[in-house]
Amino acid sequence: MDIGSNIIETGVDRLLKLVKERGRILLIDAAKEIEVSSNEILEWVNLLGEEGAISIEYRQKKPYLVEKRLAKEEDYLTLKEAYRKFAEAIIKRITINSLKAEINMSFESLARKLDAFGTIENESLLHNSYSKFFEAAVKKAKLQFGNEELERIFKNAYNSVKKKYGNFPVFMQIFKAVPRGILEMERFDLLSKEEVEKVAKEMKRIEIMKSDFSNIAAHELRTPIVPIIGFLERLLKSPRKFKLTKLVQKQLEICLRNAKRLDSLVDDILSVSKLESGEMKFSFKNLNLKKIINNVKADFSSLAKKKKVRLNLKLPSKLPEIKGDEQRISQVLTNLIENAFKFTNRGSVTILAGKNGRKVVVQVKDTGIGIDQREIPKLFEEYFQIAPIENKQIGTGLGLAICKKIIRKHNGEIWVESELGKGSSFYFALPINR
Amino acid sequence: MTKKVLIVDDEADIRALVKTLLEDEGYEVTIAKNGQEGLQKLKKGKFDLTLIDMFMPGMSGREMCERIRNNSKIKDVKCAFLTIAQFSSEGQKQIKKLGSLDYIRKPIDNDDFKERIKKMLR
Numbered sequence: 001m002d003i004g005s006n007i008i009e010t011g012v013d014r015l016l017k018l019v020k021e022r023g024r025i026l027l028i029d030a031a032k033e034i035e036v037s038s039n040e041i042l043e044w045v046n047l048l049g050e051e052g053a054i055s056i057e058y059r060q061k062k063p064y065l066v067e068k069r070l071a072k073e074e075d076y077l078t079l080k081e082a083y084r085k086f087a088e089a090i091i092k093r094i095t096i097n098s099l100k101a102e103i104n105m106s107f108e109s110l111a112r113k114l115d116a117f118g119t120i121e122n123e124s125l126l127h128n129s130y131s132k133f134f135e136a137a138v139k140k141a142k143l144q145f146g147n148e149e150l151e152r153i154f155k156n157a158y159n160s161v162k163k164k165y166g167n168f169p170v171f172m173q174i175f176k177a178v179p180r181g182i183l184e185m186e187r188f189d190l191l192s193k194e195e196v197e198k199v200a201k202e203m204k205r206i207e208i209m210k211s212d213f214s215n216i217a218a219h220e221l222r223t224p225i226v227p228i229i230g231f232l233e234r235l236l237k238s239p240r241k242f243k244l245t246k247l248v249q250k251q252l253e254i255c256l257r258n259a260k261r262l263d264s265l266v267d268d269i270l271s272v273s274k275l276e277s278g279e280m281k282f283s284f285k286n287l288n289l290k291k292i293i294n295n296v297k298a299d300f301s302s303l304a305k306k307k308k309v310r311l312n313l314k315l316p317s318k319l320p321e322i323k324g325d326e327q328r329i330s331q332v333l334t335n336l337i338e339n340a341f342k343f344t345n346r347g348s349v350t351i352l353a354g355k356n357g358r359k360v361v362v363q364v365k366d367t368g369i370g371i372d373q374r375e376i377p378k379l380f381e382e383y384f385q386i387a388p389i390e391n392k393q394i395g396t397g398l399g400l401a402i403c404k405k406i407i408r409k410h411n412g413e414i415w416v417e418s419e420l421g422k423g424s425s426f427y428f429a430l431p432i433n434r
Numbered sequence: 435m436t437k438k439v440l441i442v443d444d445e446a447d448i449r450a451l452v453k454t455l456l457e458d459e460g461y462e463v464t465i466a467k468n469g470q471e472g473l474q475k476l477k478k479g480k481f482d483l484t485l486i487d488m489f490m491p492g493m494s495g496r497e498m499c500e501r502i503r504n505n506s507k508i509k510d511v512k513c514a515f516l517t518i519a520q521f522s523s524e525g526q527k528q529i530k531k532l533g534s535l536d537y538i539r540k541p542i543d544n545d546d547f548k549e550r551i552k553k554m555l556r
Contacts, residue, residue: 219489219518222540226518227447229541234455237544263541 218270225263232256254302261299275405282325282409286433289319289360292326293351296333300349303341310348319353320432322360328406329430332414335399336364336426343424344368359412359429366425371418379416380404403428437555438462438480442472442498443487443516448540452485452516459548461555469493473501476508482555485538488517499532514554516540 232252235242239249297313304311333351340349347367354361371379380400407414407428418424439461443449446467453463464479466472468490476484484502488495495515503509515529515537529537535554538547 222518223445223448226445226540226542227451230448230451230455230544233544234451234458260541 218266221266221269222263225259225266228259229256229263232259257299272402275402282328284323284325284410286321287324287326287329289322289329289353289362289430290315292330293333293353293362296330296337297351299334300337300341304349307341307345309341309344309346312348312350314350314352316354319360320355322410322430323433324410324430325406329410332403332406332428333362333364335403336428339399339426340364340366340368340424343370347423355432356429358432358434360432361427361429364426365423367423370420370422371416371424372420373418376416376418380414436460436462437482438464439551440464440466440472440475440479440481440484442466442469442484442490442495444468444490445487448487448516451542455542455544455547456551459551461551469495469498469501472498473505473508476502476511477505481511483512483514483551486513486515488515488519488537496529496532499529499534503533512554514538514550516542 232255235244236249236252236256244252293313293315297311300311337349337351344366345368349367350363350365352363352365380403404414407430410430412428412430414426414428416424416426439456441449441452441456441463443452443465444467449465449467453465456463464475464481466475469486470493472484472486475481486495486498490498493501495517499513499515502511502513512535513533514535517537518540526537536550538550
């Protein structure tokens with residue numbers, strides 16, 4: 001089963017709709033790309049404490065959350081994106097508090113309904129699974145109050161969910177982690193529609209806040225670059241008028257090139273969020289990869305000289321055309337070469353390309369430090385903000401995640417082969433234009 | 435006759451850049467630090483073109499443009515936006531509605547910028 005090609009990214013809105021529409025959700029481990037057993041899920045679920053979404057993100061094997069449609073289509077839906085947003089929201093204190101307020105409110109209304117048979121400790125509400133919680137509630141009702149009627153209501157509610165969604169209603173457990181059961185509680189009719197909508201609204205607000213933030217950040221980062229590029233361009237346009245010596249001119253050119261590079265870097269940061277939200281537009285044209293490779297290579301000649309690492313090019317005399325977005329493909333190549341130099345202190349970086357079946361394969365090979373086999377599955381993982389802090393040794397998170405998304409948009413593939421201490425080869429393959 | 439251009443931008447260095455580029459082309463340039471000041475200058479003097487930064491604290495470029503269009507005295511002033519953001523097609527429609535002739539992305543491509551200004555002043 002190839003999960004990758006069947007994953008549709010989803011946002012919070014979609015997620016909420018989905019939960020309302022459908023029942024069972026399966027967890028799929030991305031590293032192994034297999035469906036996990038309910039025992040494994042149970043283990044994860046037990047780990048899901050206060051910040052369950054985060055623990056599932058990085059304490060475990062970075063599982064994708066995938067919903068398997070109950071219909072016959074062989075179609076999978078990633079909930080990871082939505083889940084990541086939840087996790088980010090949790091990390092940010094402002095939102096943690098506002099989410100908490102919402103959650104507590106909902107629990108309060110639940111607690112009121114449970115008042116008849118005594119208080120259930122917060123602890124069990126927050127940390128136990130819902131099945132356990134309901135069992136406890138039923139038990140408590142029976143023991144302390146002998147209220148047969150209430151016991152019956154709760155048992156019925158629990159059994160009907162069990163019957164409808166199977167022995168183990170996984171989705172309930174998953175969503176317990178962050179919105180903590182508010183959504184699934186609707187199924188018990190314990191939460192009003194208004195309350196559910198309120199939570200949905202809050203989540204939406206978080207989403208908007210996040211996108212506002214990246215827009216403002218991009219604006220602020222870019223503003224200082226504007227006069228740098230503008231004035232440098234002006235000076236370089238008329239070197240004689242401004243009496244620029246050859247040396248000054250050359251150095252200003254370097255400044256300008258790098259200011260422009262910085263500008264596109266800011267663009268890239270913005271593109272992550274756009275790629276993830278699906279806002280990113282691609283303009284596909286017939287491309288000559290040789291030209292692109294040569295252009296990108298030229299940008300690295302000074303770095304190669306500085307690092308005393310050779311930069312080689314091994315291209316066939318002719319490469320078939322591909323259909324792609326020039327800027328994006330250059331971005332991928334730039335990123336791979338940048339990484340190669342970053343981790344290579346002696347030897348060489350070599351760019352190779354060739355036709356392989358119906359694809360053109362580009363390889364960026366280095367003689368650098370190499371990558372631990374265990375790290376490889378994580379390399380192309382989607383961008384996740386806390387990863388660089390938690391996992392300093394990776395350090396490539398953002399760039400390669402963008403690369404993978406871009407290549408995937410071209411119906412291509414990207415992969416790596418590496419040996420610790422010997423070097424790495426990053427490959428991408430793009431379908432030949434016919 | 436020398437064409438007069440008003441630049442409204444909250445960033446001093448960007449004002450300096452745009453002013454320099456326009457003066458290189460022989461235009462007469464006036465600057466304003468924000469929308470309020472820009473409106474005042476528009477009411478007092480006569481300008482052939484107003485370049486407005488989209489993203490300013492206080493009065494945004496969009497708001498300033500709206501105010502221009504709603505003021506009978508200056509409503510026919512030619513306007514164009516300076517912007518860092520890339521507009522979606524929806525955003526482009528919106529700024530067209532405001533009567534903006536063009537929008538110029540920052541960082542500015544100097545040659546392209548001069549060309550566009552020339553076109554707008556025709």
